[in-house]
Amino acid sequence: MxxxxxxxxxxxxxxxxxxxxxxxxxxxxxxxxxxxxxxxxxxxxxxxxxxxxxxxxxxxxxxxxxxxxxxxxxxxxxxxxxxxxxxAFLPEQLSDDKLIAIINETISELGASGIKDMGRVMNTVKDKTVGQADPAIISGLVKKALTA
CATH class of the missing domain: 1.10.1510.10 (Uncharacterised protein YqeY/AIM41, N-terminal domain)
Known part of the structure; x- marks a missing residue:
């Protein structure tokens, strides 16, 4: 349905x-x-x-x-x-740990190496987690992962 x-x-x-x-x-x-x-x-x-x-x-x-x-x-x-x-219509929200795992996996898949790749990583992660995570939280975690 x-x-x-x-x-x-x-x-x-x-x-x-x-x-x-x-x-x-x-x-x-x-x-x-x-x-x-x-x-x-x-x-x-x-x-x-x-x-x-x-x-x-x-x-x-x-x-x-x-x-x-x-x-x-x-x-x-x-x-x-x-x-x-x-x-009530949104799926269960992902924990930060699961979100970080998805972000790290996406960074590896795309071969992202720095903050210049943030847009590509963000778009891919947002597609993978539609409705399961706040884009603002995703953005902060992607930025942190790419600058680390």
Whole structure:
């Protein structure tokens, strides 16, 4: 079952349970996915949907940080709820140890030798770990591995 189908099924279940806050969040995400499909005139696969989900979470995390810094706990709680709802569709996140192993393996495969190869390594690692790791964390670990 694809992520889009799972998302639709979860919306139906939440509607039956009258959990309208969850329905609202999921419909928002579904609208973003449909808009990307319309704009690109293409059907998105699970990998693309995962990338959109990660982007949605990142946007909400940025808002959460701003709301928390400005003492807006009501809005911060709303953002955290949305992050939790969307995160349920992401696969289990990789530990730093597993991520470092994938990065080292990728560096060996590509023959990367320095920071100038960071872009190639990042793209390959991101493709291998779609939805399983935050790109910002990957970036820091790749930079550390290539400068060591």
């Amino acid at each position: 694809t992520l889009k189908v799972t998302l639709t099924d979860t919306i139906k279940t939440a509607m039956k349970a009258k959990n309208m806050e969850q329905v609202k969040v999921l419909r928002n995400v579904q609208a973003v996915i449909k808009q990307v499909e319309i704009d690109g005139q293409t059907e998105l696969d699970d990998k693309d949907v995962l990338a959109i989900l990660q982007k949605q979470i990142k946007q909400r995390q940025e808002s959460l940080g701003i709301y928390t810094a400005n003492g807006r706990d009501d809005l911060a709680q709303k953002e955290q709820f949305e992050i939790d709802v969307i995160s």
